[in-house]
Amino acid sequence: MTDRQAGAxxxxxxxxxxxxxxxxxxIAQMExxxxxxxxxxxIHPGWSALRGREPVIASWRSILGSGQSPRVVCANxxxxxxxxxxxxxxxERVGPAVLIATNVFSLERGVWKMVHHHAAPVxxxxxxxxxxxxxxxxxxx
Amino acid sequence: MTDRQAGAxxxxxxxxxxxxxxxxxxIAQMExxxxxxxxxxxIHPGWSALRGREPVIASWRSILGSGQSPRVVCANxxxxxxxxxxxxxxxERVGPAVLIATNVFSLERGVWKMVHHHAAPVxxxxxxxxxxxxxxxxxxx
Numbered sequence: 001m002t003d004r005q006a007g008a009x010x011x012x013x014x015x016x017x018x019x020x021x022x023x024x025x026x027i028a029q030m031e032x033x034x035x036x037x038x039x040x041x042x043i044h045p046g047w048s049a050l051r052g053r054e055p056v057i058a059s060w061r062s063i064l065g066s067g068q069s070p071r072v073v074c075a076n077x078x079x080x081x082x083x084x085x086x087x088x089x090x091x092e093r094v095g096p097a098v099l100i101a102t103n104v105f106s107l108e109r110g111v112w113k114m115v116h117h118h119a120a121p122v123x124x125x126x127x128x129x130x131x132x133x134x135x136x137x138x139x140x141x
Numbered sequence: 142m143t144d145r146q147a148g149a150x151x152x153x154x155x156x157x158x159x160x161x162x163x164x165x166x167x168i169a170q171m172e173x174x175x176x177x178x179x180x181x182x183x184i185h186p187g188w189s190a191l192r193g194r195e196p197v198i199a200s201w202r203s204i205l206g207s208g209q210s211p212r213v214v215c216a217n218x219x220x221x222x223x224x225x226x227x228x229x230x231x232x233e234r235v236g237p238a239v240l241i242a243t244n245v246f247s248l249e250r251g252v253w254k255m256v257h258h259h260a261a262p263v264x265x266x267x268x269x270x271x272x273x274x275x276x277x278x279x280x281x282x
Contacts, residue, residue, distance in 0.1 A: 043241050047263065048232070049230045049241050080179075080257075083226060084226075087257060102184065102257065104243075104245065116221075116230075120184070120186075121187070121261075122189050
């Protein structure tokens with residue numbers, strides 16, 4: 001395994017940690033995962049952007065603390081390295097609904113920390129396959 | 142101006158280049174902006190993820206070549222550096238509609254190249270201000 005492959009594997013583990021904390025409503029784990037030193041941002045489905053650790057963590061406390069946060073299952077994640085940063089693209093399945101997410105991480109002292117989350121619903125009725133994308137899309141199934 | 146500030150300023154210029162190419166339907170400029178060496182991804186509003194340069198560029202050729210692509214105005218961009226990577230959060234205004242975008246870039250031989258674009262509508266009726274976010278949100282106005 002190359003360093004790059006090992007990095008991508010660790011990035012996927014960090015992504016899994018995010019969804020485990022989400023499903024378990026583990027606020028401490030969620031807070032620990034998000035970077036405390038870099039800028040952080042978060043775009044919940046249908047929301048505008050939250051910028052900065054305070055509103056981002058407050059939103060997670062509100063969501064996870066409500067006892068009504070959805071059971072989100074992460075599917076088909078792919079990890080993409082950019083030096084000491086990286087991002088994961090994945091589906092979020094909530095019952096029959098499918099959302100798509102961009103999760104950005106930063107490597108801080110050897111640990112991947114979340115710096116940005118952006119999730120949005122996939123509109124089934126407007127799903128478009130463009131020329132050349134068939135092979136890529138089928139990998140999502 | 143620090144190196145970091147200069148980097149963030151250059152990142153905002155790359156982000157502007159994206160929206161200029163979008164509005165001008167300049168396919169050559171759009172193709173040039175997207176990285177040709179790194180993994181690239183793209184999530185158009187309501188779409189699932191396109192993964193890889195071929196489907197991403199094909200989608201832009203289709204959108205910009207249709208002659209019906211929307212006039213997108215970028216508003217309130219903020220740039221966030223992650224070493225030789227970075228991301229921009231911004232609004233996209235299309236007439237009365239407001240979308241929110243995450244644009245990820247990678248520094249390649251001194252030039253910021255786009256590696257990921259994720260845009261999604263902001264649902265005005267579900268807009269939620271969480272505790273602690275008021276100050277952050279007002280900066281979007």
